[in-house]
Each structure stands twice: as structure tokens, then as C-alpha cells.
Amino acid sequence: MIPDWMTSAPRPFDTVLVANRGEIAVRVLRAAKESGLRGVAVYSDPDAGSLHVENADQAVHLPGTTLADTYLNGEAIIEAARSTGAQAIHPGFGFLSERADFANAVKAAGLIWIGPPADAIDTMGDKISARRCMIESGVPVIPGEEISMGVDSDHLGVLASAAARVGYPLLLKASAGGGGKGMRAVHEPKMLRTEYEAAAREATAAFGDGTVYVERLLKGARHVEIQVLADSQGNCIHLNERDCSLQRRHQKVIEEAPSPAVTPTIREAMGEAAVQAAKAVDYEGAGTVEFLLSDRGEFFFLEMNTRLQVEHPVTEMITGIDIVQKQFEVAAGLPLGLSQSDIGITGHAMEARIYAEDPSKGFLPAIGDLAMWRAPAGPGIRVDTGVREGDAVTVDFDPMLAKLIVHAPTRNAAARRLDNALSDLRALGVITNIGFLRQMTTHPDFISGGITTDYLDSREVSDFAEPEPDPATLVAIAAAASRFGLDRAGSGSSESFVDEHTGHSGDPFRTLTRSFP
């Protein structure tokens, strides 16, 4: 049944298929349910019992062992939409979200693509065409050069001369890379070969393309991005900025909104540039225009992500706008119903990405079973999770488990709330970066708001080591837990259920029939 709010829409739909997994699939499926839509999940074998499947009204199994068989299998996903009566497909982020051919295939199948036009994905998805388009539209870009690598050409010779013209330090980017994959910093000429080979290989492994782009590495710059929303009537607004300067090897660690480095003047100029960039490609839906902001307040276009982003919740917190709901509305052909003057900033929001990884071992992904997973709750705390207690964390997928988002009246209050919430997140059984994130949120460099994108890579992990615990306490707890037989208690199972308020064990309803003296 078409929900009320969509009955007058040009392209109404009542069922949406989410072509993704993990926390973002959960997020979109829940948004669908809240909007009165039926949600369809797809899943591969390792995800058969996962949270995103549980959150769907219907789920379709994608057979096969590789990503190409499953979450990257456009044909199977379109077929899943057909067989379940889903009229719309939401790609989430990653996977097929930035594949123009998939967007086209969805439309060709008579389905609604919840994303921008394929041409916009194409133009922005290629860093070189994106840059050309931005130069034409008057959006400022970083000095740099593109290099097309023929199969038999002298790669290094061509690369070295381009690198010499652009100047060191520089950034090598595989044109089809993203999310830190296929992107390498080169600080001196002698490292060019090693880093190029690594970048080319990573990009090929992750995306299957090999073109390279060389650009000047701006030191001491911040990563500031603007969330934009556009509808099919040509309205386009921005939802202010997010600051994602705290990164490790181009993977964002903590994001926040608004940026501590952005003044109202910069915000207005950057917001206008972002809207200009979106309009240049006739954008529709939610997108993000990323900029580098120099310490002198100049900003340069980095790239446009033509999809929902991992860190979208911080923008939702400060603007009060549900971006996924807006994506549904725009996909149905409805106007935004918002103008730029409706968009304000309330308080400050921060997001920490919870990864299964070991900071003390170079942030190596960790695996294991989540023997305990208890997320924090309270005013101004939001947890977007893809996992539950008891879930296995495997090597099959990205190691991001969840996102912890906080909202508070001021930046300092938000940082304190984030630290507190992190300290309440009880993730046992798999090594995570929670302790590292706590060190980060309480670090004077973070509190001061002066973090730049090169910050984490120029420091040792040991600078953020957690305080040494008292061994006597830990050993006593381990010994006592063994003595009490807590390893056999099967905590969390229904047998050992203890009612929080009465202290009675067993099914809470069973106690109702009992007689007490």
C-alpha cells in the first residue's frame, strides 16, 4: 500500500529493496518502515542471520561466495526486486551505489533508482572528468594532472614527469578508487614507484580500473564536506558542513558537524560552491561535495560522493532532517519542500566509527564472536549498528561494526558525551578501536578543534595508548568469574534471563503466575 505522504507523488512506490548489508542496510530498512514502506533485504550466505535481514519485511538470498556473485551482482538484485514486488532500489553506500551502469539497469528494468542520475554518477565518479566539470562550473580545484596509463606505456616515466610538474609532496589517486583504497601519498621521488604499484593494485582489487591522477598534497588542510539535497524539479540546497579531518590513511575516524574551522562566511561560500557543483551535473537526491580547507581559509573541490555517506547522521542531528526519508521523497518525484533559509544548525554532533580492528597492531582488522554487545543509550546518543550480541565478525566484509553518534548543545559537551558513550559501549569478544577513540576524544589536540588531515598519520599510535590497567584487579576478576562459573552461565540466553527490576530469573511473565508468601 502506498503510504499517505506519497499518494500524490509522480512516481509512488510501496516497497523498497536495499541492496546492501550491515549498519547502512539496517538504517535504510528502518527508515523505510518508519515511512510506511515495505523493506526488502538481500543477503549472502555469511549474512543469513544478520541484523539487516531481521529488519526487513522480506529477504532474498543471493547465492555465491564472492561479492561479484552477491552484493555486486546487479542482475540478481534487480531480479530480487522483481520477484518481491519492490518498485525501488536503495543502494546504500559502497557496493553498487556509485555504479552508473547499475543505476541505468535499474531504470531500464522499470524500477526507481534511489540515487542521482547515472550521468551525474559517471561524471563525478571519474576524478578527472569531475575535476574538468568543476573547473568549467567555477568551483575551485587543487593543482594537479591526470595521467592515462596505456597497457604497454612507460608508466613510471610518464608518472615521474607529471609528478615533477605538480610538485612533492603529492597524492596518487587511482581514478576509480575511493574510501582510501587506491590512494597513496608520496613524499619524495624515490617512493614514487612503490606507492604507485600499491595504489594501482589496490584500485584494481577494489574497483577494476587503472587510471591515475596526481595532485599536490596540501599539508595542514582540513577535510570539510557539504551535504547537498536536490529534487527532480531543480531545487538544490545544502545542509551545512561536516568536518572529517580526523583520518587515518584516508579512512575517517571521527566526524563532526558543524566544523570548528568553518566561519559563517566560509560556510556560505562553500555551501554555494557545493550547490553549484551539484547543479553542474543535474544532481538529484542526497550527495556530498568534499573540499579541502586550507589553514588560510581557501577551499578546493576534492570529489563528490554521489550517494548517502557513512557520516550522514551528524548532519541529521544538527539540522533535524532525515536524509534517507528525503531520498525516498525525491525518488518518488516529490519536491524537497525546503528552501535554504529553512536550514539551521542546532548544537553540535559527532560520530565515531566503531571498527573491529587492533590499534596496537597497526589497526589490523580483528575477527571473533561478539560475546557481549551492549550499546549505550541516553539523551543525545544514537547508535547505528549492523551487529548484535552473538554475531560473528569475519573477514568477509568491511570491519566497521557500528557508528556511535552524539548530539549536544556545544562542541565540548558533544566531545564529553561521546567519550562517556564510548565508555558505556560494552563490546566483548572482538578487539575494537573503542579505547583508541576514547583517547582521541579526550586528547587536547582534538578538544582544541585544530586537527588536520595529516594529524593521525604523523603520529605514533602509542601517543594514544590507553592508561595501564591495574593487573591485580583484572586477574582477580578473571579468577572470580571462573570461580563463579560465569563461563558456563550462558549469559544472554533465555535460561539465564534475570529481570532487571525484580531480580527474578527466568521468563519475566512466568513470575506473574507464581504465588509469593
Next chain:
Amino acid sequence: MEWSIGESGVRYTAKLSDSEGTLSLGALTRDGHEAPHSEIGITRDSQGARLLVDIDGSAHIAHVAKVGDDWWIHINGRIHVVHGHEPGSADSTAGEGGLTAPMPGTILEVHAKAGQRVREGQTLLVMEAMKMEHRIQAPKAGEVLSVNFAEGDRVDMGATLVELGD
């Protein structure tokens, strides 16, 4: 039972005495020697995996979970892993000088060969795990005794990749 904490190889034992359900830490040894400790009393909470921990008169709550031989402990906003060992058993971690695969994955590059001297921090191997590249680096200067895998080989977690001598 002997215990070690996190990555540290130090072995501890704890002697607990039971008084009406409260377990008190009577004695602690550190690598076989008596070690000083705070006054610690632990009681079981009605909640399944929760312990009430009294440290020198102040109350704390610990949440615990057992995984294999390890106790995972959340206390005072921090997460710790305490490994259990049969008394006298060798460290479960690889022998001195062996560099093990931290994750299952594929060897992409081999930069060292047997007999070669390497400096601390030098990249010996590059492997791919979870779609990211990881450099396996020498933890100390020394001589490479053997390289056990070649480019393209798949390795399991814990496999000894390189043997490093002094």
C-alpha cells in the same frame, strides 16, 4: 590457573578466599613472585555476566564474557582481555623471532630472503587481508632465517611467515 593481560607475557596467579559469597584477593603473584595488590572484593551480581568489584573501598561494576580461554572484561569504561593458561604452559604466542600472519590473507610481495640482514621496521612482506594491504615489518634488526611463503600464497591466521634470528 595462570593469567596474562593483553599482549604482555607476564604471568599472574591470584588466590581468592570466599566469605559469604564475596571473593577476596588474598595473594597475587607476578611471574612467580609475591606482588603487592589493592584490597579487592568481588561479588556476583544478580545479572548474569556482571560482577560487583570493590577496590580499596570503592565500588565498580565489571561486565565479563568468556571466549575460549580468555576473559573479556569491561570495567570503568575500558575493555581488557585476560588470557588463562594452564600452569607452566608455554606462551600461546609464536616462538621468539617468528613473524606470524595477523589475519588470513594472501601474500602480495616478498621483500626478504633467507640469509639477508634486515633493520628494525623494514618491510619483509606485504599481504592483503580484508581488501587492505598490510606490511609485515621486522620487529627488530636481525638475520632472516627463512621466508616460508611466496607471492600469491594464501596464508591462515597465525601462520609463521618469516623466521628472524639475531
